[in-house]
Amino acid sequence: MRDVDGPDASSCYRPYRRADKPDQFACGLVSLNTVAGILVSLIQQDFGRNVYTIKEVVSEIRDKETRRQLAVLPYQLHFKQPFPEYVKLVTEFSKKTGDYPSLSATDLQVLALTYQLEAETVGVAHLKTEPEKKKVHTVFISPEVPAVLQSGEDQENAGEDGSEGDSDDGEGWITPDNIKRIQQGMGHCDAPASVQVGCVTTDFAMQNVLLQMGLHVLAMNGMLIRQARSYILRCHGCFKTTSDVTRVFCPHCGNKTLKKVAVSVGADGTLHMHFSRNPKVLNTRGLRYSLPAPQGGKHASNPHLAEDQHFPQQRLSRKARQKTNVFDPDYIAGVSPFAENDIYSRAANLQIRDAALGAGRRRMNPNIATKKFVRKR
Template structure:
């Protein structure tokens, strides 16, 4: 694959210490990516890389576009702030270098043709309850029973043939047992031996459903000579993966799906959520080891208590029943334009947050209560009076007090929680951080 003119790099490329000079001519990243590299060995390697790394920051309008686009595809909750910046930077450089005519503004629903219409698990079959079948269900079951796949037909034919062979063998064994009783010799008769040999000959051709046409075979034809068997065990040089044929082998296995065309702007990432958003926008995707998504998917939320769906991926509670039972599922369109939901029934539902009872509500200035409903009123988090005091030593009416260069208000609880007079983030994710900080502050006070 030819080199990309501009290559936007994610943190995974620096962690794996890949040779980016062989993939792109100009390496671009953002500040947050470099800050995510924490290992000393990786930092030392990053300081002596044989290429220049250009650090750029995306524009706010591009970040807003990527955020809204990822919400529509359902990948917003799987992306971090750094991931959104990398996608926005790729989108920004693509518009500058190539243009925005070929880029999508909204995700497209992927169409999928279902081979079978049989459901994996019947959700109405509950032990101890009887559900009568409707007329429509009987018609559907009748139509489904008529349509059988080729594998099912082959299995039925194989079972019938095995039953016929077993019946023939039983008849021959019955006849031979009567003859053996009359004779003192315990050797099987020639008639029984011929029947067993003819019934156990297997045709090892590619057609699995067809049986053998030969009714009898000699011992010389069934077993090969020792010389021919030794030749089969000899090691063949063909089929090995070498540096010369690794590209061709990857293409045969379907691991490398990138076309050999010149790439102006490309993004190198291993995150599947980022790859999905990049592909749906229409941006070029570059990988190191061939870990590329083969199918684009759009995700929605499905409630496993009321079985309703919602396309608003920022919801935490179900809009219909109000429970915190939303599960992310993939969705596509079938050949008739009907929405098909792909549910992984093997994945068990987590019991996190459902085992233990809710703690007793506590009062206080900066109390953090668990969020149980969507419309739960949140307490106002006010800053301390000391942080609200304005300190302007250049004011002509300035009254001497504390020194303007002394750090003040660092021991109050509002300062520890990051609550200031001019800003406050009212977000459930932030509330989790607040609870952690409050616990650490309590421990410090106990130690004192």
């Protein structure tokens, strides 16, 4: 198994023709500065007849320029809330793919709305309930063979130039002039004509969940994303990997040092891991100071340091459950199941609280102005 340090090339796009405009779209994403870009892109590309979103996506927009663009949209923006059962289904699926930590509550609702529109329009028979697991074959690579000596002419040219002879003629590069020709040669120009529901998002975690479920995803430029990313967990302590993305602690060394790494499988079955060059991937938060002393008691809040660590159940006492359980045969009818606030007694007027509620001399608002007694001279 070898590691490849480079960008993830697993996301492929193909153009989406205007003639195949889907009937319904779900719009939403995480970053606030691209919400307006998606809505403006929907105007320019003119794909989709009905655009659906949730109110949480629009409520995240704060700047005036974006709100001004939303006020003059040439089409109607439909707001629809997904059903709770679809939100639960999408949440469980994202946990299996390993994208759940990267998704917010708004993202999960947008995913659930896309699933709901697909179920109402097409059905759910073609959708997947479990993510596909790729078969990984470990391949041992032999040492590299020494390069063949160059010919005499090549050696002379190399000696004259003193370099490898890099050329900047642009051959092999993808430019705006040749991108259409390259896409036609790869056979990626045709889009399925039976697409009726799609989701417009630029978040890679959302795209991965949608594609693995069998839903259609479109980018802002109208390109149909057709390949999803795959992730594994890699321990940066013992450098072991695991395909179980639901784990929190390393199954080999037991430390909480698992990080998500994008992977791709080559044609020969070799597993390639794509690492990030960002040093902030390995977060050092919590490593500066020592851990606090463990707390005891029923409602202790201790950090989760081991997989087999015991935690208190934090259940109510039997007496506390009897006070509010009206169906209990030992329920006392004279005791009200609702909370009562005493506002007429002398203790309430003097703001003297019970010890269970926090005794002591205190004011409800420490910033309020109070009159102090000053003896006149």
